[in-house]
Amino acid sequence: GLGASVTLVGATDIYPGETTQLQITLSNNNTTAAITNVAFANTLPGVWPNALRIAGAATYTCTDPAGPTTSAGVGVLTATPGTQNISLTGGVIPMRAAGTDGTCVIRIPVTAGSSSGSSVTYTYTVASNAVTGTDPGAQTNVGNVSQTVNVKPVALPTLNKNFSNSTAVLGGAPVTLTITLNNPTNP
Numbered sequence: 001g002l003g004a005s006v007t008l009v010g011a012t013d014i015y016p017g018e019t020t021q022l023q024i025t026l027s028n029n030n031t032t033a034a035i036t037n038v039a040f041a042n043t044l045p046g047v048w049p050n051a052l053r054i055a056g057a058a059t060y061t062c063t064d065p066a067g068p069t070t071s072a073g074v075g076v077l078t079a080t081p082g083t084q085n086i087s088l089t090g091g092v093i094p095m096r097a098a099g100t101d102g103t104c105v106i107r108i109p110v111t112a113g114s115s116s117g118s119s120v121t122y123t124y125t126v127a128s129n130a131v132t133g134t135d136p137g138a139q140t141n142v143g144n145v146s147q148t149v150n151v152k153p154v155a156l157p158t159l160n161k162n163f164s165n166s167t168a169v170l171g172g173a174p175v176t177l178t179i180t181l182n183n184p185t186n187p
Contacts, residue, residue, distance in 0.1 A: 002035050002093065003027035004131045004141035006124060009107060013150045019055045020149060022108045022124060024086075027101040028093040030135050034102065038075065038091030038133040044084040045122045049113040052122045052149060054081050056109035062093065065100035079108050093133065112149060117156040123148045155184035 003026070010020035028035045044052035060073035075090035086108060094102030114120050125146035133139045160180045 001029060002038070002131060002133050002135075002139040002141050003029065003101070004040075004126050004145055006126055006145045006147040008147055008149065012148070013152055014112065015152050015154060016114045017111055019109045019111045022052075022110050022147065022149075024106040024108070024126065026091070026093050026104045026106075026131060026141075028103075028135070029096050029101045031096045033135045034095045035093040035133040035135045035139055036091075038093055038104070038131065039087075039089045040126065040131040041085070041087035042126065042130060044086070044110065044124055046084075046112070046120075048084070049115050050120060051084060052110050052112050052124065053084050054079050054086070054108055055111035056081055058086075058106060058108040060088075060104065060106045062102070062104040064094035064097070064102055066094070066097035068098070068100070073104050073106070077106060079106075091133070110149065112151045114151045114154070117154045119153040120151040121148050122151070157181055157183040 005025045007023045008020050009023050014020050026038060046052055058077060058079040060077045061070050062073045063070040074092040075088055078085065078087045091104060093104050096102055112122060123146050125144055128143050129140040131141040160182065162178045
């Protein structure tokens, strides 16, 4: 049958604007047929700017254990940087061979924000039955799989303003305004 899992390649805890890689692995334990017409579509959690979003070009490769050979995945993977939508249509997961499941691996660089500076946890989930395919019977993944990404807290900058003269007289001497931006040290 069709299996799905989600892990991270890279840090589980990131500062706002840092990236880590979400890895979605699709597997096939059928020893007689590849799973074709593999499809799923979902969205990264949260509402921007406080959300997970795609931070760079995704990679999509499949491994046929009969070789074993790894090559570019079949079908259309959509994971546009700056958005939260991930989808695959027309995928093919190679059949199980030599005691190893056929697999397809999608890696997506993701980043997150926290406008409040507070720590936030986002959980990306591939729901049960969300991934579909045929081998030639209908196949779906069983069980929800998820991965969390923790956004570390940061101290937000503060703003101080000072006037060189506490009294401004209409038509009088100009008043100098000094604005100092204090940016705390964040990694």
